[in-house]
Each structure stands twice: as structure tokens, then as C-alpha cells.
Amino acid sequence: MSTDTPTTLPADLSWRLTAPVIAGQARMRLGKPQRDSRVSYPASTERDLTAQLPTKPAAVRLYSNAGHCIVLALDFDAKTRTPEQIADVAYDVFQAEALLDQAGAWFLTDHAHGGSHIYVLLEQPLPFLEARELVEAMAQRWATLDPSPHQSIARGCITVPGSAHKLGGHRQLTISERSLRERVDGLRTSARALRQLRLTLRDEIRLVQAKRAATAAAEPHSTPVVYDAGAGRVMGQKYLTLALEGDWAAYDYDSPSEARWAVLWSAMATGLSREDVAARMSDGRWPGLWALHAHRPRPWRTFADDWTRMEPLFRAKNEAQGRSVHTSDTSANSHTGEPSVRDTHGLIRTWRSLLHEVEAREFPGARGWTRRLLLRAIAKQSHEVASTLTATGIRGLSLATGLSIQTVAALLRELSTQTDPWIALTMRAHGRQAAAYELRIPARHTDTAATVRWIRGKAHALRPVFERLGAPAALTYEAIEHGHGSSLATLRDRTGLSRTAANDALATLTGWNLIDSHPDEGYWLTSDDHDLERLAERLGVTHARATKIATYREHRRIWWAYLERHHIALHADDREADREIRALLDEMRLHDLDPPPASTPARQHALEGVA
DSSP, X not given: OOTTSOEEOOHHHHHHHHHHHHOSSSEXXXXXXXXXXXXXXXXXXXXXXXXXXXXXXXXXXXXXXXXXXXXXXXXXXXXXXXXXXXXXXXXXXXXXXXXXXXXXOOEEEEEETTXXXXXXXXXXXXXXXXXXXXXXXXXXXXXXXXXXXXXXXXXXXXXOTTOBOTTSSBOEEEEOHHHHHHHHHTOOBOHHHHHHHHHHTHHHHHHHHHHHHHHHHHSOOOOOOOEETTTEEOOOHHHHHHHHHOOGGGGTOSSHHHHHHHHHHHHHHTTOOHHXXXXXXXXXXXXXXHHHHHXXXXXXXXXXXXXXXXXXXXXXXXXXXXXXOOOOOSSOOBOOOOTTOSOHHHHHHHHHHHHHHHHHHHSOHXXXXXXXXXXXXXXXXXXXXXXXXXXXXXXXXXXXXXXOHHHHHHHHHHHHTSSSOSEEEEEOOBTTBOOEEEEOOOGGGHHHHHHOOOOOSOOOSOOTTHHXXXXXXXXXXXXXHTTOOSOHHHHHHHHOOOHHHHHHHHHHHHHTTSEEEETTTEEEEOOOHHHHHHHHHHTTHHHHHHHHHHHHHHHHHHHHHHXXXXXXXXXXXXXXXXXHHHHHHHHHXXXXXXXXXXXXXXXXXXXXXXX
């Protein structure tokens, strides 16, 4: 058979030749099945691109950290794969290939289960905004084309030839091996061909621009600016989106320069230094801001000049308005100390070490993960207030664990009402005061506590980055951090994870370069808390937590306002004398997540009748 004869190429060969050419950076994400039979590609599955074909569906990242792509990836989707939809895809693919041929573009086309991808190979890297606009314009012409792979720098990815498909088999190229090698080795779409494409699609491009302008005018772009202890002040949503995507036209700026200045000004207002911003531009956290500079001949010189000019203007404005940049904790902690305890931190560390020793048996399986994380959060706050008794509230614990406030409240009730529990409810919530819980060593573990060896390192609940990477990755990272990474068996024994969960967690940590391993030496950390914080910001966790803090602050403000409106002024002697009234009020407010409803006239009349 001639090498020029089209044939169905082996999946591993297709992957090995095309994946490095299509990927904007040498990273890929593995597919994760969803309940609705779809497959998602979450950040937790991201890892280095390999020449070996993954056994799961795999999608490569389309954009570089600078916000450029080297391929236009056109995803023609048959949705539910009815015969009509498959026919529509075939027709649209035929039309798209004809248009690309007419413009002089070089491309590859693969097929799988009724859907198709066209990969337009580019001679020059294309900036995010230009690539997205062009693909969205094509989607106006062909209804089966899904533009979403090109609509985000951080999340844009696509499965490539050879990749496994969720319905079985692999994405197939029907082309000769010789023709494929010619394309991947150097046949590319020129800038002239791209100009021809834009000219052909000029009406669709105008329609896309008009839709984006209308959307920008209709959507609010403000988010309350909040402070996140340990993360610094967080920018509003508008400026963060500009830093991530660089879409200056969507926010009615006349040029990239104006948008660039807006982002830098906001960064200054959050307390970031020039070095902080430069680091975010260079390590992939803010690719959009880099893209706003990339159109200039010397981007870094432009950045330095902008910052130098803006700094005195920003300082003068702050001095005129009497403002200062500061940080603040998210909520007030209340606690009751134990003056008679000589080594409170020692008691807390013993409690933590005992929990680590037995938790895999006491709280087994996936159901136990949340309980273990909540107990860690309470212990961490105990260290912070130097007391075994804490009263931080369910919202503070929600932030520390990544759980919802409803889940936290339910778990607190469960854990504190168990026989011989790890925590005891010592004071119910009252007014502004949160319920207080005290750490206690279960009687069944008294002997073990007397001889337990203290664990190393700081107390952590769920470090923010693991809200995206998952609880198994958090438990595995912690076990390695505490010196239990000698083997997979040791890690499983320490964490209580199944073999599958442990292997997935190790793959996630390795994929993000947080750990390394050797068959003879086990696993060890290659990262520290600063690396975890940077990755959390890159994955969007930092800003998501800041938004949650703003929401919780608003909840607290509403509750406090309610208390002020309904406060019954009593003298201190009256409150002390009438203990039964206080006990009744405490019981009525126990585990109350929302302000009580206002009394209706009918309900008030009924209450008076009972009295």
C-alpha cells in the first residue's frame, strides 16, 4: 500500500504526532465522567503532556501562559448523536473544509461517534482575542460548531487525534502517514490566509462584536472588594477577568492600553508590588494582562514604564483621600481560655496527633473525609486562639474546609452528639456569639494519647488549592508532608484511601509538580505553602473564597442589624437573675442559620392567647 493512500492511522501514532503540535503548552487534562454521561476536564486532572497515549479521554491545553494559540480548534458536536445531528455535522464540516481550502489554510480533520474536529495549523501564534473572535464568527455560520474551547485562556482545551473517546474507541484521522507528517512538520496557515478568512467572515465578525458589546453593557462588573487573611486584598471581578482573559473590548475600553492601566491601578489598590504583578504575568496566573502588553514591541519595558508613571499618581490620590492599603481578618473569633493549663498548644498538638493516628479507622471512606477536615479546622483555630475552646462560627469553618455552611452545621451536630466524641458543645449560640466547642480526647483513646508521637508541621484544615484538587489529594499531600511517603502502601495506611483514590491523588499532585517520586525512595514534596498559594490563585480559588467572604459578611451584617432592631434592653442584674429566659432564648436560636421570620398579626395573637 502506498504511503500516500488515506488510511485510518493507529491511535498512538496520531496522538504522538499531533498532540505536541496542537497544544499551546505542554499540558493536558484527563477526562472525568459526569452523572449525565458527559465528560469534564477539571483542573485537578491536569498534568504534563506525554508522548504515550493516555488510557482515558485526554484534552490538551490550547493557549500558552502568554495567551496565544498555535492551532484553531473547531469542535463540531453532534450533541445526542441522532442521525439528523450527525448529518448536520457532516454538512458543516464539508462547508468549513471548503472555506479553509479556498483561503489557503492547512488543517487536519478527525472523527469520532458522529462528531468532528478541524485543527487549523497556524504559522504564527494567534492572540486569544483574535482567535476567539474568529472561531465565534465561524460558529455564527455553522450551527454545530461549539466555540467554547477558544473562549477561555485558562480552561480552553480540546481532545486531539488518537485520544480515547467516552463512548469507546479513539478519535480517528483518515489520512496517509506521509501526509500527516508533512503537515505536522511544517505546513502551516499563513497570516495572508487568516486575513482571507476574516474577509470571508466579515459579516459574522461584526455580529459577534455587536453581541459582545451588548452583553458588556447589560452585565454588572463589580464585586465587593474584600480582604482574605493570608491571601491579601482581592481585586474586583472586572479587573480580575481582564487580568485573566485580556478582553478589553468587553468592558468598553477604547484600547488595550486603557485596560492595562485599569488592571495595574487595581493591583496597586490591592497592595500588590510591581514584582508581585510581574510574577503573575510570567507564571501563567494572569495571562490576560500579559496579552494586553504583548502587542507592544517590548512588553516588559512597557510594563515597567506604565508602573513607574502610575505609582506617584496612585500615591498622590491615596494621600488626598486619606486612604491606606491594609489587611484584615474576615471575622472576629471568640474563645474562652484555660488559665490553669500550662501547655495549651501541647494539648492541642496531642489531640491532633491522636486524630491523625486513628482517623482512617474512625472515619473511613469518602464519607469520613469531610469529618476529618472539619476536626482539623477546629484544631487549627484552637492553635490560633491558644485555647482548646473555640467559638468561630459555621461560616468561619466553612471557609476553612471548603464546605457549605449547612454541611458544617450538620457535621458539628453529628460530631458533638456522638458517644465519647472528639468535640463537645459547651455553649450554645446566642446573639452575636457563636456556639463554642471544646476539643476532648475520647476516653477510648486515653492510653494511646499518653504515648502518641507528635506530628510535625503546622496545623492545616483544607488549604485553598485543594478545594480544586480534591480532599484525597489534600490528605495525601499532608501524609507525605508528615514523612509517610515511603511507599504507596504506607500512604494508603495513613490516609485510609482506596488504591484508586490514592493513585489518582498522587497523579494529581505529580501533574501539578507538587511532589516527586522514585521507585526506591518513595514520595517527597517539591513545593511549599507559597507554591500552594500561587496555584490556588491560578485555579481561581483565591478569588472564589474572597467572594464567599463578602457573602458571609453580608449575612453577618443582616443578622446583627436584626438583633439591633429586636434587642430588649435589660439591666445586667435582670439578665443574671432570669437564667430561665436566657436558656429559653439559647434553645430557640440553636443551630439557626438565618434570621427568624417576622411575626404575622395572626401568629402574634396566637402567642398572646397561649400566654
